[in-house]
Amino acid sequence: MRTVIFRTVAPYLTSLMVLFSIFVLLRGHNEPGGGFIGGLIAASAFAIYGIACGVAPVRRALYFHPMALSAFGLLMSTLAGMISLPLSVPFMTGNWMKLHLFGNEIDLSSVLLFDIGVYFVVLGAITSIALALEERDRG
């Protein structure tokens, strides 16, 4: 699998896929997409990078352990659900605010935060499994 072409292309491919996964994540509320799919795309991106260039560069690039990313995502989703508590509405109620930026109106919500949490959980869990398998594969 470690051909020169693959090794050369893989970093660009991975970057593009990660970018695309974020795009899919963010547009999820109105078009097909969302945190789960975005997370899967990002996980496959890192899996490809790992297959092409070895596991060590992926771990360096991720900086955090993928399981830590997963845990961070779960924490984020839980906290997103808890935003509603100080507002005295039931757990997980979506809260929205409008942000005016450069003349555009952007909707921000606790739901988006929740979806980003889902993204990180899926990304982290799948990546850590894939990387662990790739590692032992060569060991």
Added chain:
Amino acid sequence: MPAEQVMTLAAIVLPFLAALIAPWLTRRLGHHAAWVLALLPLLVFIRFASYVPKVAAGGVVTGGFIWVPSFNLSFSWFLDGLSLTFALLISGIGTLIVLYSGGYLKGHPQLGRFFVFILLFMGAMLGLVISDSFLMLFVYWELTSLTSFLLIGFDHTRAASRRAALQALVVTGLGGLSLLAGLLVTWNITGITQFSLLVRLGGDITASPFYLLALVLLLGGAFTKSAQFPFYFWLPNAMEAPTPVSAYLHSATMVKAGVYLVMRLNPTFGGTPAWETILPLFGGTTLLVGALLAIRQTDLKLMLAYTTVASLGLMVMLTGFGSDYAVAAAVLYLVAHSLFKGALFMVAGLIDHESGTRDVRQLGGLRKAMPITFVAALAAAFSMGGLPPFFGFLAKEEIYAALYAADYWSLAFVAVAVIGNALMFVIGFVVAFKPFLGEKVKTPKDAHEGPALLWLGPFLLALAGLLAAVFSPLFHAIISSPMASAVAGHSEEITISLLPHLGMPLYLSLATVVLATAIYLALTPARNAIAATLTALGWGPDRGFDQFIAASVRASRMLTAILQPGRLDIYMTVTFLAVAAALLAPMAIYGEWPSLPAWPEDAEIHELAIILIAFIGLAAVIWARDRLTAIVTLGVQGFAVALIFMLFGAPDLSFTQFMVETLSVVILALVMTRLRLSPADHRPTKQKIFDASVASLCGVGFMLYLLAVTEQPFNSYLTDFFVAYSKVVAHGANIVNVVIVDFRGTDTLGEIAVVMVAGLAILSLIRVRAGWRPGMLAENDPDAPRGEGT
């Protein structure tokens, strides 16, 4: 929330807060931290003492928060005479025990940890006795079991400690489950989840057909916790714990939780033939067995432990006897026992600490070296023996007054009480006389009086036993009478004082003393006789416990061997057969086979092409020469399915299917290369045919099931709802995603938690060490020889 409630809540939480700061304080101050830490239980004591006037006047203190109103669940407290007396004993003796621990474990490297455990226990025990709601009682009940486990196993490097801790946890934990079941049955019968309401219910519950079930389950909890026969064996073994623990948990407080429960239930559950048979019989047996086994011991702590068993039996027996006198006697004896037994345990610990041994045969002549300890021991032993002018005397007079009546049933229990009391009298004086009187014997350490931290506790407890008796009218007015009223369920006045009245109780007391003196003089032959009997019997509940544990281990090993043979193909076959059966059996039984749909006339060419691709993928999997090819071609079939989703208007689903297919091919391929299987499939043809039929059954089952589902008329209620509200309520046009993250967001939260935990599990499975074999002990197991399995 009113200020008074806040203060009470603070008192409930204070021991836990003390546990939080204990390690830090101990690091700074060493064993002197005991002086500071003891202030906190003292504050609790003062707080609860301030309720005494109100409760003595017949009032109750309640408060708390509602938690789940639909289930009547709350965090609420309820203080009547019974709870208040217990709360005062727990916090009062707790204060002394904290001081004593500081002296006893001075210089111990884990002193901070010890303080944490003992303060946690104090908080748990306090919560237990003031709980109003059933659930809260159960939670605190289990907390006391857990903290007791930690304290018994405090010296965790010794195997005996670990065994004793585990044994206590298993016995009291099983009892806790029984208690929970009993409370649930009670809740179902009455619809009540609070003791404050239950005690006002009167005898209604006894008419229920489930009364006996509830009673037996509740008593299962009480009897295990309070070490009644045949569950008493864990209590003497718990003496492996440091002496402050024995004095506090295993004599003065925790073991009385069962007695507390029985007393709490008396107004509602009492008065029935079942109650008045079970309790006296088990209590009486426990009293005799405990007292006889105590004589057999030579270790000071073990002697005291068995008399604790006997005393608990006496209390249960009295509570179940039914008369108001008996209730009064149980109440008096409970208070007296907490005071003198706590003191005697601390004395035993002091002797051990100063002389280096607890064996009564190697002790003697310490009275000059340890005068204060001697005085405290003597006072406590007088109380334990029921001699004036101590509180134990009042208790014993009341016991005899309550039990004596001219019928065989009562006379039998009078005899049991006389023998039990006489034997406990003997033990009390063995502990108070033998180590102190006679010639000075050479002990492992040169004994002299301990520091104030050590003798303060026993001294004050013994003094309390004296003062309570001397000022008995006052003591009865503020403590005994309210408590007896709470236990009896109606107002009751205790009047007994130190002035002896000529009558049957006094004659019985005299008989007890005479009998006790005789046994004391013949102690060594008596000890040998009991030892010989026990050796002849050869079996006791303690060994029974080991056999029970060994049998459960064997049974679960056999069951595991059947259920978990360890071969993946068997698991998969069973799983898929079950899936096929679940799909096909209902249709076969109810004859609901779907009708096969007609071939669609308007099938487009590209749709047919996709189906063809799926079939090609399937065929390729079946005829693939090696596993890797099979895995990759499986992906072809999956992609075809994803395309079908896309064509029929489910882009989200299709999108996900694509990604899942890709990743599963990658991960499967990685797993396969790691397993180093032979590349090709070597199953014999017979096996192949069997596996193929299982697979086909599953596939056909799913197909028929889907057909059956789609045959039903489509209910568009949910679709209409989401179409109508998705944009309006949740600001999203993509209904699928809005459902996932908003409408059913809590489900998703649960699911992603599962994803993460599954990831963790897989990660640890991948990293399992290569050399691991089944049955191997953990690396930190002190029993395991290094680097070897069992």
